[in-house]
Amino acid sequence: MENTKNSSLSKIIPVMFCFFAMGFVDLVGIASNYVKQDLGLSDAQANIFPSLVFFWFLIFSVPTGMLMNRIGQRKTVLLSLMITFISLLLPIFGDGYMLMLVSFSLLGIGNALMQTSLNPLLSNIVRGDRLASSLTFGQFVKAIASFLAPFIAMWGATQVIPSLGLGWRVLFPIYMIIAVIAILLLNATQIEEEKEEGKPSTFGQCLALLGKPFILLCFLGIMCHVGIDVGANTTAPKILMERLGMSLYDATSATSFYFISRTFGCLLGTLILRLxxxxxxxxxxVIMMLVAMVGLFIFHDKTMIYTCIALIGFGNSNVFSVIFSQALLYLPGKKNEVSGLMIMGLFGGTVFPLAMGVASDAIGQNGAVAVMTIGVLYLLFFTFRIRK
Incomplete structure (x- = not known):
């Protein structure tokens, strides 16, 4: 029994390093604010960056599910890490508009492959009722990378030796090194993967799974979750700047605070989901997030705004794990296809920021909050469709 536990632990550690690398995608929130400042962009223009990152989930998620049927989940994760490595390498050479567009596109493509393949890879190590809590722990590890990103960017913008010429972009080589470590660890780890039932599904057959009402509800739930997530970490600093006149440097702490709250929520959720x-x-x-959205409409006090940000971070921290595990358990014989569909739902990270950018340019940050509130209301509806 002890040897089995040690064997599982030796496999889980490399997978958790990959979950940390998965969190690199969340640097796009704070990066878009710095790029906006550096290049003098509008909200709508700056929000193209997070939208572009998550656009690739729409294109690559289902094909990745099919790719996993051919080469396996572990090799697909390794491929995703290589693409992520290249995306983090590019900004070292500059911060031009086109260069950052290419970098964020590759970051999105790599993350689409990673999120599609890494979650079902974990399900080969941890099974049954423990899957939701294990996925939540993976999200906890992912959230650590997310909340560290704004701190590293702030440190780079103010403290790094000027001769390096990187400034806030020092974030990219630091995370690039961690990506290399994840590649080496996972490459040295063998994981026995469950075989799919029947013949591998075609692209059309994968999409046809959306015809199952519960799978469609899960897909829309993932869209709303990631839309709220990207929207909150991107919009939080803008709310402070608009209502309290804070500088970008000072307001960036709101993004870190959001991810700290989400990280704490993931850690606590790992325990709560067992009970x-x-x-x-x-x-x-979801009720926590709804209360927070109402608060963001009415409060102009710094403490109350931060409280609302914390509630969103904590409330949204376990939404993905619950929806994803529900979908996998609903069709256990089609893990790769279901995973591809659920990760395609991360396209919500494209839809929400674009809508929020247009709304905030029109009526201020309350417009962005209104768009996020629509997502929260859907999740409230979805709550009643979850199986006990």
């Missing part, structure tokens, strides 16, 4: 039903905890989390 409470996913449906009850999901409903509690």
């Amino acid at each position: 409470m039903s996913p449906k009850s905890f999901f409903g509690f989390s």
Whole structure:
């Protein structure tokens, strides 16, 4: 029994390093604010960056599910890490508009492959009722990378030796080194993968799974989750700058605070999901976010705004894990295809920021909050469809 536990741990550690690398995609929130400042962009123009990152989830997620049927989940994760490495290498050479567009595109493509393949890869190590809590722990590790990004960017903007010429972009080579470590660890780890039932699905057959009502509801739920996530970490500094006149440097702390709250929520959720039903905890989390959205409409006090940001971060921290595990358990014989569809739902990270950028340019940051609130209301509806 002890040897089995040690064997599982030796496999989980490299996978968790990959979850950390998965969190690199969240640097796009704070990076878009710095690029906006450096290049003098509008909200709508700056929000193209996070939207572009998540656009690739629409294109690559389902094909990645099919790719996994051919080369396996572990090799697909390794491929995703290589693409992520290249995306982090490019900004070292400059911060021009086109260069950053290419970098963020590759970051999105790599992350689409990673999120599609890494979650089902973990399900080969951890099974059954423990899957939701294990996925949540993976999200906790991912969130560590997310909340460190704004701190590293701030440190680079103010403290790094000027001769390096990187400034806030020092974030990219630091994360690039960690990506290399993840590649080496996973490459040295062998994981026995479950075989798919029947013949591998075609592209059309994968999309046809959306015809199952519960899978479609899960897909839309993932869209709303990531839309709220990207929207909150991108918009939080803008709310402080608009309402309190804070500088970008000072307001950046709101993004870090959001990710700290999300990280704490993931850690606590790992424990709570072992004691409470996913449906009850999901409903509690959504109510927290709804209260926070109402608060962001009415409060102009720094403490209250930060409290609302914390509630969104904590509430949204376990939404993905619950929805994803529900979808996998609903069709256990089609893990690769279901994973591809669920990760395609991360396209919500494109739809929401674009809508929020247009709304905020028109009526201020309350417009962005209104768009996020629509997503929260859908998740409230979804709560009643979760199986106990």
